[in-house]
Amino acid sequence: MPDLLLRGMLAGVVAGALAIGFASVFGEPAIERAIAFEERTAVSDEQAASHGHPVTEADAASTVARSVQRTVGLAAGMIGLGIAFGGIFAVLYAFARGRLGSMSDRGTALTVAVLAFVALYLVPFLKYPANPPAAGAAGTIQARTVAYLVMLLLSVLTTMGAVILQRRLVRGRGGWDASLIAAGGFGMAFAMGALLMPSFAEVPAGFPADVLWRFRIASVGTQLVLWLGIGLAFGMLTERAARADR
């Protein structure tokens, strides 16, 4: 188990490094354009009111410069998330190994990574998608954070339920039927949750739609790189360790 945890965190650093590259190339341009929009609207608001104190990223830049935010800050955040996700991944893998039927270690690693991506990111994202700067109202940060965390908890519980259900059904009904029933139940639970949870429509009028789209798809990509990177690197390291043992 200590080996697994260390391997998970190592895979997390590798995946974090890949995610830095992806996020710099595909995420940063959208963030810059969102900040440019924020500053444009702040200036026109200011002119309209002839005074005022716009709260923009430019003000925030007095704390940490943009040049730091998009390089060192991004890198520190991604490596930190990589290590944290890698540790969580190692524990999930430890529970999953030998309990998901006849699956190889690398197959188990990839399966766990995909399930973790879906449960910890994709499902909450579908209800509460990632927003670039200027696309959320500062006043609702409390409510949005609580709603996001509730959705995350719901997602984790339904994913765990679906996996357990699939393992229970597989003996009697076979892999396909068991998986379809479990996935169907998962989808129903998610749909119910998404309908019942509050929605936040806060993207300001005039915010460029393509910037929003590019930012969100970059967010999905960044998380996908993180989780797939962890799963694949972990699987590779596991196989190498098994070969060394022999």
Place this chain on the structure above:
Amino acid sequence: MALAAPIAVSPAPSVAIPVREIVPWALFAAAIAFVLVYFIGFEQGAFSFVSSSYVHEFVHDARHLAGLPCH
């Protein structure tokens, strides 16, 4: 040569790790991950223990791209 070692490197059968053995590590990893994710994802957003906004602004871009509620 009846007991010749297998030539192909077949993967060893996966043995399930007893839950009892995983739990302490799971708790430890969860605690560390919680602190890391909290500071990268949530500090100085909806919750704030450190005054100023330095933590938030430093990891600003990572937080947005990770899809977490930011300002």
